[in-house]
Amino acid sequence: EAGVAQSPRYKIIEKRQSVAFWCNPISGHATLYWYQQILGQGPKLLIQFQNNGVVDDSQLPKDRFSAERLKGVDSTLKIQPAKLEDSAVYLCASSLLGGQGIEQYFGPGTRLTVT
Amino acid sequence: GQNIDQPTEMTATEGAIVQINCTYQTSGFNGLFWYQQHAGEAPTFLSYNVLDGLEEKGRFSSFLSRSKGYSYLLLKELQMKDSASYLCAVRRQAGTALIFGKGTTLSVSS
Numbered sequence: 383e384a385g386v387a388q389s390p391r392y393k394i395i396e397k398r399q400s401v402a403f404w405c406n407p408i409s410g411h412a413t414l415y416w417y418q419q420i421l422g423q424g425p426k427l428l429i430q431f432q433n434n435g436v437v438d439d440s441q442l443p444k445d446r447f448s449a450e451r452l453k454g455v456d457s458t459l460k461i462q463p464a465k466l467e468d469s470a471v472y473l474c475a476s477s478l479l480g481g482q483g484i485e486q487y488f489g490p491g492t493r494l495t496v497t
Numbered sequence: 498g499q500n501i502d503q504p505t506e507m508t509a510t511e512g513a514i515v516q517i518n519c520t521y522q523t524s525g526f527n528g529l530f531w532y533q534q535h536a537g538e539a540p541t542f543l544s545y546n547v548l549d550g551l552e553e554k555g556r557f558s559s560f561l562s563r564s565k566g567y568s569y570l571l572l573k574e575l576q577m578k579d580s581a582s583y584l585c586a587v588r589r590q591a592g593t594a595l596i597f598g599k600g601t602t603l604s605v606s607s
Contacts, residue, residue, distance in 0.1 A: 386539075415594050424501075424584050424597030425540070438594060473539060479592070484528070486595060488539035 384408065386489030388474050394495045400462035403492045407455070407476030413437075415486065416449055416459050417473040425473055431457060432479065464496045499523045501598035503585050508604045509575050517570045517601045519585035527591050531559055531570045532584040534600065540584055544570070572603075580605045 387406040395401050407414050413432050417425035428447065430437040433454040442449070446465070451457040461468055471491040477484075500522045509515040521529070528547040532540035546552055546561035546568060558571040570583055582602050586595035 413592065417594075423599050424586070425595075426597070427594040430594050432592075437592075484545050485542045488541070490539050 386474055386476055386487055388472075388489040388492055390492055391490060392493050392495075394497065395464055397466055397496050398463040400460065401464055401494065402458050402460045403472050403474075403494075405457045405459070405474030405489060407457075407474070408487055410478070411476035411487070412454070412479035413477045414451060414457050415475040415477075416457070417475065419471045419473055419491070421470070428459070428472075461494075464494075466496050469494060469496045499587070499589075499596050501585055501587060501596060503583075503598045503601045505599065506602045506604070508606065511575055511577060511605060511607050513575050514571065514573050515575060515603065517572075517583050517585075517603070519568045519570070519598060521566050521568070521585070521587050521598075523587050523589055523596060525589035526563060526587065527593075528588045529559075529561055529568045530586040530588065530595060531557075531568075532586065532597075534582045534584055536581070543583075575605050577605050577607065579603060 389404050415430050416428040419425040428442045429439040429449045431451045434451050449459045471493050473491045474489040475486040477486045503519045531543040533543050534540040544559035551560045556573045561568045582600040584600045585598040
């Protein structure tokens with residue numbers, strides 16, 4: 383079975399520019415997560431979708447970050463404008479709906495460097 | 498707030514046994530997870546505990562004590578490829594996201 387796909391794998395931008403990341407979850411996985419992992423730390427949830435609805439976006443900096451999952455499958459995460467402190471790996475993960483699944487499957491991540 | 502603590506770094510030699518501890522204080526508990534993350538790669542699932550006790554899976558075992566807010570990951574017969582970061586994570590409710598600790602970087606030497 384294909385895993386979680388993400389693109390691009392690497393991105394370098396200047397501060398105040400905008401950037402977008404794409405994620406395609408495992409087929410049949412209704413729940414999708416975006417995590418931010420800063421170097422030397424564990425992943426931190428940015429937003430969780432269930433199908434195309436937002437379940438939790440309490441830690442998403444909404445003044446600059448946005449995310450959507452229009453058809454309940456692929457998702458995009460956007461940063462506009464980027465700040466230096468946004469330099470991190472952005473991980474997408476997916477899981478089966480609710481209590482049906484235990485494990486979250488992670489994609490390879492997008493490493494963002496803001497200069 | 499939510500707090501998950503684990504040691505920052507550990508070292509061990511090939512063939513040895515190492516125990517990585519994790520303590521947590523969270524509002525709600527619906528399972529404790531251990532993930533392995535090699536440098537530059539995505540986290541991969543190792544184990545899951547929701548009831549007290551020991552779960553064994555090959556060379557890896559994980560233990561949970563809910564009353565103490567404590568878990569450990571036990572790695573036996575260490576191999577060089579076990580050098581990685583080990584992430585402890587808690588799920589507060591079914592179907593919600595994981596809260597991760599900062600990870601423990603394990604270095605295995607020959």
